[in-house]
Amino acid sequence: MSMQVLFGQLLVGLINGSFYALLALGFAIIFGLLGIINVAQGTFYMIGAFSAWMLLNYAGIGYWPALVLSPLITALIGMAVERALISRIYKLDHIYGLLLTYGLMMFIMGTFIFFYATAGRPYPVPADLLGGYNLGFMFLPKYRAWVVVVSIALCVATWFVIEKTPVGRNLRAATENPMLTRAFGINVPALLTFGFGLGVALAGLAGVLAGPIYTVSPLMGGELVIVVFAIVVVGGMQSIFGAVVTGLSFGVLEGLTKVVYPKGSNLVIFIVMFIVLLVKPAGLFGQEK
Amino acid sequence: MADAPSLALRDLQAFYGDSHVLHGVSLDVSAGEVVTIIGRNGAGKTTTLRSIMGMVERRTGSIMVAGQEVIAAAPEKIARLGVGYVPEERGIYATLDVTENLMLPRRLNHRGMSLEAIYKLFPNLYERRHSQGTRLSGGEQQMLAVARVLRTGASLFLLDEPTEGLAPVIVQQIGAAIELMKSEGHTILLVEQNFRFAKKIADRHYVMERGRIIDMAPRADIERRDAQIQQYLGI
Numbered sequence: 001m002s003m004q005v006l007f008g009q010l011l012v013g014l015i016n017g018s019f020y021a022l023l024a025l026g027f028a029i030i031f032g033l034l035g036i037i038n039v040a041q042g043t044f045y046m047i048g049a050f051s052a053w054m055l056l057n058y059a060g061i062g063y064w065p066a067l068v069l070s071p072l073i074t075a076l077i078g079m080a081v082e083r084a085l086i087s088r089i090y091k092l093d094h095i096y097g098l099l100l101t102y103g104l105m106m107f108i109m110g111t112f113i114f115f116y117a118t119a120g121r122p123y124p125v126p127a128d129l130l131g132g133y134n135l136g137f138m139f140l141p142k143y144r145a146w147v148v149v150v151s152i153a154l155c156v157a158t159w160f161v162i163e164k165t166p167v168g169r170n171l172r173a174a175t176e177n178p179m180l181t182r183a184f185g186i187n188v189p190a191l192l193t194f195g196f197g198l199g200v201a202l203a204g205l206a207g208v209l210a211g212p213i214y215t216v217s218p219l220m221g222g223e224l225v226i227v228v229f230a231i232v233v234v235g236g237m238q239s240i241f242g243a244v245v246t247g248l249s250f251g252v253l254e255g256l257t258k259v260v261y262p263k264g265s266n267l268v269i270f271i272v273m274f275i276v277l278l279v280k281p282a283g284l285f286g287q288e289k
Numbered sequence: 290m291a292d293a294p295s296l297a298l299r300d301l302q303a304f305y306g307d308s309h310v311l312h313g314v315s316l317d318v319s320a321g322e323v324v325t326i327i328g329r330n331g332a333g334k335t336t337t338l339r340s341i342m343g344m345v346e347r348r349t350g351s352i353m354v355a356g357q358e359v360i361a362a363a364p365e366k367i368a369r370l371g372v373g374y375v376p377e378e379r380g381i382y383a384t385l386d387v388t389e390n391l392m393l394p395r396r397l398n399h400r401g402m403s404l405e406a407i408y409k410l411f412p413n414l415y416e417r418r419h420s421q422g423t424r425l426s427g428g429e430q431q432m433l434a435v436a437r438v439l440r441t442g443a444s445l446f447l448l449d450e451p452t453e454g455l456a457p458v459i460v461q462q463i464g465a466a467i468e469l470m471k472s473e474g475h476t477i478l479l480v481e482q483n484f485r486f487a488k489k490i491a492d493r494h495y496v497m498e499r500g501r502i503i504d505m506a507p508r509a510d511i512e513r514r515d516a517q518i519q520q521y522l523g524i
Binding site (some may be wrong): 166169170172173175176177179180181182183184185186187188189 | 342343344363364365367368369374376380382383384385389392393394395397437441
């Protein structure tokens with residue numbers, strides 16, 4: 001096994017792990033706050049990527065503005081969906097949220113396939129991030145380094161907002177005891193809409209970052225949500241720290257497995273999931289009830 | 290304070306799922322008055338306060354806070370009319386530290402106490418200000434629950450058994466905080482099992498049984514009607 005291959009796969013693993021972490025982080029925020037198992041999280045990742053592609057091809061708006069605009073568009077769509085549909089089922093069992101968002105995923109994906117078919121569309125790497133660094137033991141493309149750095153920075157920033165700011169304090173309070181939090185004058189329904197928007201915006205941003213690495217297609221994100229499930233189960237359903245750490249580790253774990261036993265790379269995270277479920281059902285960073 | 294809000298309930302009915310808990314509660318608390326609801330466990334005292342806050346599944350009748358009808362209003366709207374709620378279960382957040390618990394309720398005006406003044410009133414809380422809310426002792430959690438509503442500038446307080454299960458020295462501290470609210474002219478509706486505590490501060494007492502108000506005794510009548518009140522409380 002050459003060092004080149006090992007580090008190459010580690011990098012791919014870190015990239016995938018970055019996307020996993022962003023999606024899982026958003027998923028954990030939404031589950032913790034709204035009690036909704038958002039199966040459509042991968043769909044919002046696709047919406048983020050597609051809106052960036054549309055901005056570029058229909059409006060000539062490039063990567064850097066899209067990095068801000070696409071997550072905002074994703075958040076707005078998410079908040080509209082939350083107000084119109086999801087907010088109606090908070091009083092019902094978790095399974096209804098899962099079914100509703102599953103239907104939402106099928107509807108949105110189907111609509112995109114109807115208009116754009118399933119073929120992948122390329123999104124160019126922004127000119128500022130072309131090329132790379134020769135580290136001696138491997139070649140590191142600038143864009144890939146950027147994706148890892150910006151993803152980790154975003155996860156840290158999200159953690160900071162939730163743990164250290166008044167908005168985060170209100171979000172935590174609403175997660176823990178929504179009714180009492182309302183009785184303290186806090187508009188929890190608005191906070192839930194905001195939380196859903198924040199959760200899907202993280203997925204949308206991951207989609208924009210992913211565009212230049214993969215291709216943009218209505219099918220992207222479909223299989224990703226299965227991995228996100230495994231991540232949040234292993235990390236602990238509501239733990240934002242667990243989502244980020246497990247997301248990154250799973251990406252790396254997949255990469256390493258590709259080096260030593262390529263056939264097992266798709267399976268390895270699910271084996272980990274089974275073991276964790278057997279030993280610590282609440283997840284590695286979850287609270288036992 | 291002349292602008293403390295009054296509270297008036299008329300034929301209040303409340304439901305949790307299939308169970309009908311309040312059967313037409315009517316009571317009045319005038320601005321600046323301290324009124325208790327006494328009665329046995331399960332009489333509907335806590336549900337009355339939760340209904341006023343809009344925290345029950347379904348309610349009918351009329352609830353007037355400061356002259357405004359709030360029977361259909363959301364809890365956050367009711368709180369913003371100047372209502373400070375101290376729940377029976379204390380409602381201290383585990384995911385918030387002591388300071389965050391204090392800062393959580395939305396500030397309504399500038400008449401509320403500052404964080405410094407609250408910490409001066411409850412020095413224990415200051416010492417534990419960085420602790421996770423639920424790491425506090427029961428007494429400290431109760432102080433925190435009372436202290437939390439002092440910062441907002443609310444002037445109608447709903448207090449649900451603030452002395453329940455507390456050591457006498459802590460009951461004194463809570464009592465001092467309630468006396469302070471009273472001396473500032475705030476309106477207080479207090480649910481209290483500890484009648485010895487309640488009769489020292491309250492102007493009037495409503496007696497509740499099976500989801501209804503069955504009697505009312507002003508402070509002046511308490512001594513004379515002591516035997517009857519003891520009977521109501523099942524002591």
